[in-house]
Amino acid sequence: MTDPYVWLKLIHVVGACVLLGTGLGIAFFMWMAHCTGDPGTIASTARVVVIADAVFTAAAVVLQPLSGAALAHVMGYSLREPWIVASFGLYLLVGACWLPVVRVQLKLRDLAIAARDTGRPLPAQYRRLFRVWFWLGWSAFAGVIAIFALMIAKPPF
Secondary structure (H helix, E strand, O other): OOOHHHHHHHHHHHHHHHHHHHHHHHHHHHHHHHHHOOHHHHHHHHHHHHHHHHHHHHHHHHHHHHHHHHHHHHHOOOOOOHHHHHHHHHHHHHHHHHHHHHHHHHHHHHHHHHHHHHOOOOOHHHHHHHHHHHHHHHHHHHHHHHHHHHHHHOOOO
16 A cells, blocks of 8 residues: 555545544534433533544544645646535535534533532523534534535536
């Protein structure tokens, strides 16, 4: 495996898997913790989710456009190909959803910690923020799936 194409494709595909897999895993565990209504469970889960986003998602977020651009170059594609432009545009929209999600996760964690430590129920602000987290997360997920479709189909538009 000395061919740069093979290595770049491997890096790009693994990065895409990490991005999608971590996103789905984080969403699943946050949802399950939220469904318990228990501030302690939510606080513990959100703490781990924030770490996972910082380690895995952030690394993949940096890796994907770099490996994608390098892969396009090796394959002889112009970065002006409509499907590549659309992919990068969707990537920016996904990022515009993901960055607020990270901030919301931090706030959800902090609100759950405060509720746990004081023995009080989760405040209304928690429920409002969770709805924001939920809808931004679904939007980002849909964008990632659309990027996958563009990468696979490479439509000529």
